Amino acid sequence: MFFSRYTPEILLRTGEHLMLVAIAMGIAITIGIPLGILITRQPKLAQPILALANAIQTIPSLAIFGFLISLPFIGGIGKIPAIVALTLYALLPLIRNTYIGIKSVDPAIREAGKAMGMTDWQLLFQVEIPLALGVILAGVRVATVISVGIATIAAAIGGGGLGVFIFRGLSTVNNSLILAGAVPAAFIALAADLSLGWLEKSLTRQTEKRVKGNPKFAIYLGILTFFLVGFFALAFRQTPPTIIIGSKNFTEQFILGELLAQQIESHTGLKVDRRLNLGGTFICHEAVKAGKIAGYVEYTGTAFTAVLKQKPISDPSSVYEQVKQQYNDQFNLEVMPPLGFNNTYAMIIRGEDAKRLQIRTLSEAAKYTPQWTGGFGYEFLERDDGYPGLAKTYGLKLAKIEQMELGLIYQALKEKQVNIVAGNSTDGLITVLKLVILEDDKQYFPPYEAVPIFNQAILNQYPDLRTAINQLAGLISTEDIQKMNYEVDNQSRPVEEVVRQFLESKH
Known part of the structure; x- marks a missing residue:
């Protein structure tokens, strides 16, 4: 029953995962191996470059993803910052193994090549790289396995991949969902390791002979790698969405994000890309403020205290009006009418x-x-x-x-x-x-009414969005959201199905 429900999404997320890893590895190989070759020719650069790559490797992956959110061009949320982060993590084994492999070539072999009149370029491609290829490919193996594992965390910034299942499973205490993400990821890592291991052994035995017969073998290998990466990117590419809807990283937020998405698709005809597993409040806030997502659902008490840094107050209408006014003045964000329930x-x-x-x-x-x-x-x-x-x-x-x-x-x-x-x-x-x-008998917690928050520039660009979202005002009672949370958490029903049924019941 579980697999019949989730097989299409598992295949989609697996494709996304492969795409992230393939593109990141293609970029990392293009950068890492030439850098490794460079520091064999410029020894003074070896220590600082290896130290920098090693420092990047020690930074927690979530910290890297969080840092990238605020950067222009390569930052924000989605697949681009995820690919950037994976590329950074893959560099160390590629640079180090290329450097070690070439430096480990017997000096006597180099001298023999020079005595035969070989240029440094010829010596590199016809002698050193063939002899170091096994070590270099071992670095590619390590980098690929690392990338497959870290790519699961890309779901925290809307990068997609199999991590979507893992995060969703953790938030709902659903082992089936966790396994739906973890098992395919482990299979991809094992398959990559075994296939690259076989390639490493095969090329180590045959490369020297092939290179002597064809000096351009390394160039052909690079071109083949490029086309393989291009194939994965083409096979699993997604049509650029018109509207991006985000959410935080727990069940209710998945439901509310899907609610916005289905409402927009059914009432405006716009295509929606769902980024329903972003980190916490501040990731969502920065994303909508920068226009990386069109909107998400926030809670008034959270916006008032965490974002606006105001002292908690207990009057719901006062909190809502202040949040609405200050979000408009400070961030150019529009706070829509409450959805109808208070999630304190x-x-x-x-x-x-x-x-x-x-x-x-x-x-x-x-x-x-x-x-x-x-x-x-x-x-x-x-x-x-x-x-x-x-x-x-x-x-x-x-x-x-x-x-x-x-x-x-x-x-x-x-x-x-x-x-x-x-x-x-x-x-x-x-x-x-x-x-x-x-019971909060001293009434410490402020009100937390659920309110859609949208980027005003995007609302102005697509006026139908405002009308569609305003139709959700007051639609969801506390009992409604509890029921939907229960169906997702306890009955393991897909979020899309639960939301679709709810909207149909409200018609």
Whole structure:
């Protein structure tokens, strides 16, 4: 049943994954191998170039992706920054192995070539590269496997690929979705390693003989590589979309992003490209501000406190009006009417703990927190409306705090690795896992009404967008979003199907 639902998307994501890796490796080979050759001729450059490549390799991949978002031309979200990041990570093994392979050639062989009157160019292509080819191809193998693995993280900035399944599976505690991304990625990595290993052994045995018979063999090999990369790019290319819709990286956001996409497609005739697994608030905010996406759904309390840096207030209408005005004045973004539900932060514990300790409010839970471990997302720990203010309001003193991706918090709570987490009041897994939301009895959290936020320049370019999105105002009740979250999280129904059924029911 699962594979019948997801096979088309698995094939699509596998194609995207192959495209990312193929293009990135093509670019990396074009840059890395010539750089490796260069530093064999200019030894003074060897240390700084290798040090730089090594430094890039040590930077966490998510940090690279995050840094690239703000850069012009090669930055933003989507496949281009993903390819740039993969190229950077592939450079070190390519440069290093090319350098080591050529430097390891027996000096006596070089001297013999020079004695025969060979130029440095002839010596490089007819002697050194053939003898170093095995080591160079070993670098290509390592770089390819690294790229296949890191390409899964590209989904965090809308790059697509098999990481979409992995992130979606983590956020819904759905092992089938995780495996749908992890297994094909592992297969691609193994297939690449085995095939390149075979090529390495085959060419190592035959290259020297072929090169002597055909000095242009290396050039032909480069041309073949170029055409293979071009084939992958052509085979899996996507038609440039007209409108790009984004979302954050948890179930409800996938649903809301798909809701915007289907509404736009059915009411405007525009094609929509879905980037439904971007990182957190700030990635989405920077993307819509720069026009990298047309719009996404934000929460008023998040916009008010995290983006605008205002102190939390409890009046929903006041928060909405201030967000609408300041987003227009500061960012040229239009805040649409609320969708109809308020998804506030929720401090959540296991049902069995609530029953055993007889607690139902945050005030009652405060005396137990010195023995508890908390599991919180990165944003919650930093935001003005997050943990620091909550701890001060209720006197919470947790024994330990684990920082983790939002998609992992419920799994950690279920496995008793943490005692309390910060989730969302509309999360479908709360009911599924028999969890309890602690009452915010001091009304610390501000309102979090869901509101579509769009780039004004794109709205002006496509006026029908505003009409289509405004039709969603007040359409979704708290019960509606809880039900949709439940169907995706617990029943493993595809997001597209759940949203389509909801829109049909509202007609």
